[in-house]
Amino acid sequence: SQQGEEDPQALSIQEGENATMNCSYKTSINNLQWYRQNSGRGLVHLILIRSNEREKHSGRLRVTLDTSKKSSSLLITASRAADTASYFCATDAGGNNRLAFGKGNQVVVIP
Amino acid sequence: GAGVSQSPRYKVAKRGQDVALRCDPISGHVSLFWYQQALGQGPEFLTYFQNEAQLDKSGLPSDRFFAERPEGSVSTLKIQRTQQEDSAVYLCASSLGAWYRDSLPIQYFGAGTRLSVL
Numbered sequence: 001s002q003q004g005e006e007d008p009q010a011l012s013i014q015e016g017e018n019a020t021m022n023c024s025y026k027t028s029i030n031n032l033q034w035y036r037q038n039s040g041r042g043l044v045h046l047i048l049i050r051s052n053e054r055e056k057h058s059g060r061l062r063v064t065l066d067t068s069k070k071s072s073s074l075l076i077t078a079s080r081a082a083d084t085a086s087y088f089c090a091t092d093a094g095g096n097n098r099l100a101f102g103k104g105n106q107v108v109v110i111p
Numbered sequence: 112g113a114g115v116s117q118s119p120r121y122k123v124a125k126r127g128q129d130v131a132l133r134c135d136p137i138s139g140h141v142s143l144f145w146y147q148q149a150l151g152q153g154p155e156f157l158t159y160f161q162n163e164a165q166l167d168k169s170g171l172p173s174d175r176f177f178a179e180r181p182e183g184s185v186s187t188l189k190i191q192r193t194q195q196e197d198s199a200v201y202l203c204a205s206s207l208g209a210w211y212r213d214s215l216p217i218q219y220f221g222a223g224t225r226l227s228v229l
Contacts, residue, residue, distance in 0.1 A: 031216065041222050042115070042202055042221050042223050043154070043202070043204075043218075045219070048215055048217065090153075097142060097216045097218075098144060098156045098170075099144075099146075099154075101146075101154050101155070103151075103152055103153050104151075104153050
């Protein structure tokens with residue numbers, strides 16, 4: 001079953017704009033991760049945030065985590081055409097380090 | 112190898128055929144996972160290995176699905192008597208293992224095998 005649910009599911013923006021996507025989950029977690037998937041390819045890890053962290057940065061990425069609301073957001077600043085992809089949040093709620101993924105956000109960055 | 116390798120990249124099978132999908136994880140990675148990704152959906156967990164031991168197979172949808180990792184490295188996912196609903200991308204991922212000091216539970220994914228059952 002899907003653990004996370006991203007919102008919105010499709011986003012189209014101009015190059016240089018910021019893109020924000022959200023994710024909610026249902027059960028307690030140790031950490032939450034965001035992955036990117038380009039068309040026809042596997043997933044690439046972007047960033048991990050632990051349950052005791054509220055915000056984390058990595059380059060143009062900023063992720064927040066609100067455990068009281070069981071939600072997370074991913075912000076991509078100054079988007080580029082190469083950021084066009086699907087973005088998934090994933091939690092470790094399943095145990096054994098298995099990942100429970102959301103349905104994904106499709107982001108299209110228009111040059 | 113440099114990354115997780117899966118083969119074949121594409122597989123077309125007639126309904127009822129058996130298929131075998133291969134995964135070569137990153138060398139030295141103890142944990143190996145299989146996921147199934149339907150079109151437009153996020154990946155769904157199928158099964159997990161720690162070395163050669165299959166510790167969790169709760170995500171396998173039916174007894175037609177079988178996975179093995181006999182020497183703790185390469186893994187094979189076998190689907191018997193394929194059905195149309197088996198059509199999906201099958202992703203393999205590996206990770207170092209949670210018990211390594213300070214390791215992060217990051218999984219490294221292969222490009223997947225796209226299975227089409229006609």
